[in-house]
Amino acid sequence: EGFFAMTNRVTIRDVARYADVSMSTVSQILNGKASRFSNDTRQKVLYARDALGYVPDFNARNLITNSVKTIGVIVPDIGNPFFSTFIKSIELLAMEQNCISLILSSNDNQELERKHLEQLINRSIDGIIIASPSIGQAEIDNQLKKNHIPYLLIDQNPIADGDRVMTDDFNGAELAVNHLAQLGHRKIAMIMAKKPSDNLKRRFFGYKQALNSNGLEFDEKLVISTEMSKIGGMNAANKLIQTDATAVLTVNDEVAIGLYHGLNLLGKNVPDDYSVVGYDNIDLDEYLAPPLTSISQPVHELGATVFKKLIERIKNPDLPQTEIMLPVKLVKRNSTKKLS
Numbered sequence: 001e002g003f004f005a006m007t008n009r010v011t012i013r014d015v016a017r018y019a020d021v022s023m024s025t026v027s028q029i030l031n032g033k034a035s036r037f038s039n040d041t042r043q044k045v046l047y048a049r050d051a052l053g054y055v056p057d058f059n060a061r062n063l064i065t066n067s068v069k070t071i072g073v074i075v076p077d078i079g080n081p082f083f084s085t086f087i088k089s090i091e092l093l094a095m096e097q098n099c100i101s102l103i104l105s106s107n108d109n110q111e112l113e114r115k116h117l118e119q120l121i122n123r124s125i126d127g128i129i130i131a132s133p134s135i136g137q138a139e140i141d142n143q144l145k146k147n148h149i150p151y152l153l154i155d156q157n158p159i160a161d162g163d164r165v166m167t168d169d170f171n172g173a174e175l176a177v178n179h180l181a182q183l184g185h186r187k188i189a190m191i192m193a194k195k196p197s198d199n200l201k202r203r204f205f206g207y208k209q210a211l212n213s214n215g216l217e218f219d220e221k222l223v224i225s226t227e228m229s230k231i232g233g234m235n236a237a238n239k240l241i242q243t244d245a246t247a248v249l250t251v252n253d254e255v256a257i258g259l260y261h262g263l264n265l266l267g268k269n270v271p272d273d274y275s276v277v278g279y280d281n282i283d284l285d286e287y288l289a290p291p292l293t294s295i296s297q298p299v300h301e302l303g304a305t306v307f308k309k310l311i312e313r314i315k316n317p318d319l320p321q322t323e324i325m326l327p328v329k330l331v332k333r334n335s336t337k338k339l340s
């Protein structure tokens, strides 16, 4: 945009101002998506384009001719192995379907997430997959719906208004606690995320429910809140050893990796002193000492389901809203053992 302004080339912003519509509207109408708008809006934009002599830049023309679809993906943290694996599955599927994927990581920065969303819309994106918690109803109403942008909600995003593909967080925690209870553990702690998103809260509720269904008492002193990170897990070790827990469920695998390190620094052993169950079943788990028992979210199935549903929505915006819940499973390794 800056370069073209310097050369006094007519820009999409000029056309938008002249037609008194948003840049996203101009971009979509000039990129083969005019059917999303009223005839009046279409005429205004085409008249402005001709009056100003606007010529789309190569990229825009390429998008029209090749009709390559562009899918946006917004995740809270691209560095987290769960999200990076999810993104890889989306990118692979996009390439197979002659689509390109634009990946945006907000690092849990709400303002940045909103800016990302605006940028994606201004590039007349064909559809958006939203895993982040801070894109709320207002953004969905005022940015996505208003611009007729197909979207799909997953994971940490709490909004029910739109297509959703979830994994069974509640049952995931139940599977973990049932496994530890079957090994004889009576004092089972949970290391939880501070300010948890709704899906993470469902893991906590599943933990509580499973304690109850195994005849174990819920003790809030056994719930430790920490940053959902390796450092957060390491710091939680100091609190864990002050409890009478013999086993622990962590909200995700990165917290478990940090917990391993923290316990080792305190001279504690996994699983002799603490049986540990993680969550996500990331690739690293098999290479830990001892290999980590974890709850597997079907990340590749999630990617395939999400991509398929979004393409269906792009092709037919009027489809009824759907919610899909994918099952999770316990993957037993050597970080859990019978209570001695």
Ligand code: RIB
Binding pocket: 080, 082, 083, 155, 156, 199, 200, 251, 252, 253, 254, 279, 280, 297
């Ligand atoms: O590891 C990141 C966690 O946050 C995953 O469990 C994923 O479900 C997301 O919510």
